[in-house]
Amino acid sequence: MDSNNTPCSEFMDLDLDTSASNINGSKQEKQLSAPQRRYYSFCRRKSFAAFVASKADGGESWCCCGETFKEHAAIHKHVAKTHDSEVKQLTQATYKHLLSQLEEDPEAQQQNQHDVKPVDISAWIPDISHISKEELQSGSGTVLLYYCYCLVEDPHIICEWQKALCEALHLTGKVRVATEGINGTVGGSNVATSLYINAMCSHPVFKMDREDFKTSDGGAECFTGLRVGVYKEIVPMGVNPDVISYKLAGVHLEPDEFHKQVEALLAKGDLCNDTVLLDCRNFYESKIGQFTQCLAPNIRKFSYFPDYVDQNLELFREKKVLMYCTGGIRCERGSAYLCSKNVCKEVYQLKGGIHKYLERFPEGFYRGKLFVFDERYTISSNQDVISDCRYCGLPWDHYELCSTQFCCQLVLSCPSCRQNGHTACCPTCQTKGQTSTDPRHKEECECTDGRPRIPQDV
Ligand SMILES: [Zn+2]
Ligand SMILES: [Zn+2]
Ligand SMILES: [Zn+2]
Ligand SMILES: [Zn+2]
Structure with a gap:
């Protein structure tokens, strides 16, 4: 999803399925999905190393159970043999901790368990009886990224429908639903993701077409399970949508037009002091890929963006601002927030975000990798490496x-x-x-x- 909001970690949207947080041992461990197992074994490696390290006696040896071990291999063998259950405990604690870090701010999440009126959602699930499970699940895959701002009268019904739809199509990923719209990223086979797009485009609430979906190579393995939920905002800026609505957003520029604007800005070089090219993503995203000569705030989550604007208002006074983000969604409300300050001359946003820009200009003014919030971490279109x-x-x-x-x-x-x-x-x-x-x-x-x-x- 084109944002993240877990409060206390730098890398907030590490995609863990929280339903697995109460695993208690190897039996349950076997029931974890492949990506969950990878995280779990990552935690086990960390825990094992930490346990061994805790036995170091300061010099070149380790002391455990009254014995001294001179060789790395020897202490490893001892811990593996004798302290398996302690390491397991530590692993589970680490895993749970990692999960809790990744949980979203509970205040932001609206009650999911309120009375959902029984509504027939099956009408909006495509008939897939003629497609084999094989076809749905295998073959090369795709990751979709999309959003749609619109009025959703009952987000809980849409939420139920999304769960059923994704499960039927064997899709994994994350979908946020709110009264202001829907925002999702899902992965699966090409057949399944194509059916998903059809279902979205034919649903009357969302006036979407295929162009609104950003696609990249990937699949169901890019996410640890499926998370669908109802929230206040479809992208967590931390500002009430009734106060700063997406309807107040800056003017959309197609990739071609945005490209021209950046070109003009770069041609003027230092003489260009009337335009700000603003990256509204987090610092770790812009660090590995950005538009040449952008302003990249050193913020670690999008909910700090409004404060950033407030505290740096003079940067934007009387300026033309060109904003961009991964898929465009953060710009919708980020630009609305900036516009609400009434200091800029004009505010523009890149339609479809870096994703759509790179489809059109793989060797354009965006250099480096594009950070994505799934197991791939990045997707690339040019070979530049801009970080160290x-x-x-x-x-x-x-x-x-x-x-x-x-x-x-x-x-x-x-x-x-x-x-x-x-x-x-x-x-x-x-x-x-x-x-x-x-x-x-x-x-x-x-x-x-x-x-x-x-x-x-x-
Ligand atoms: Zn550090
Ligand atoms: Zn660290
Ligand atoms: Zn020991
Ligand atoms: Zn190095």
Whole structure:
């Protein structure tokens, strides 16, 4: 989905299915989906390493159960043999912690369990009886990204329909429904995603057509299960849609027109001081890919964007603002918020976001990778690498999760630095990873300390 809003982690939308949060052992573990198992085994590796590290005696050896181990292999063998249940416990705690980090702000989520009137949703589920399960599930796959702002009278019915539709088509992903519209990203086979588009386009509430869907290579394996829910906002900006409505958004520019505008801006170079090219995504997204010469706020979630605007109003005074984001949805309400301040000369937004721009201009003014909120992390259209390894400074843009227990930050560490043991988000976190297994010590490191909540760019 084209945003995220889990409160306390840097990388907020790591896609975990929370229904698996009460796993209790290997039996349940086997019931996890493939991506869930990958997260679980990631947590086990972290936990095992943390347990071994907690037995280090400061020198080159480890002390456990009254015995001293000189060899790495020996302590590993001992822990594996003797402390399996403790490691398992730690793994489960880590896994649960990771899940809780990824839960959305409960206040933002409206009650899902209110009385849903029995409404027949089957009319809006396509007849797939002539299609084999094989056809639905196999073959090459697609990930769809879409949104539609419109009045949804009863989001709970749409929510039920979406669940049934996605399940019938074996789709995974995330769908947010609100009275202001729908926002989703789902993955599955080409056949299934195409049927999904048809179903969406023929539903009377959403006046959508195929062009409104952004597609990329992927499939059901890109998500850990299916999450469909009713929320206040379809993209979490943290501002009541009744106060700042998408209806107040800036003017949409097609990729061609946006391209021309950026071209003109770049041609003027430093002389161009009447236009701001504004990336309204999070810092870790713009870090690995952005439009040349954009302004990229150092915010870690979209709900900080309004504060960013408030505290940097002078940047936008009397300016023409060209805004963009991944798929366009954040710009809808982000530009509406900016417009509501009445300081800009004009506000424009890139229609269809970077996604549609790259389809039209794969080698255009957007350089680097496009961050996506699923297991792929990024999709690319050009070969540029615009970010560096955190440790050696060489070009690198492949994110991985910090290796330290309870830390959910993303790290850019190149293969050779990883080989040298730099697997955490920063040296502080790396050290902590070797000494602490306490969940309370989560995410207090150079990465979080060094970043102001709302940056001042004026
Ligand atoms: Zn022991
Ligand atoms: Zn490196
Ligand atoms: Zn870390
Ligand atoms: Zn750190």
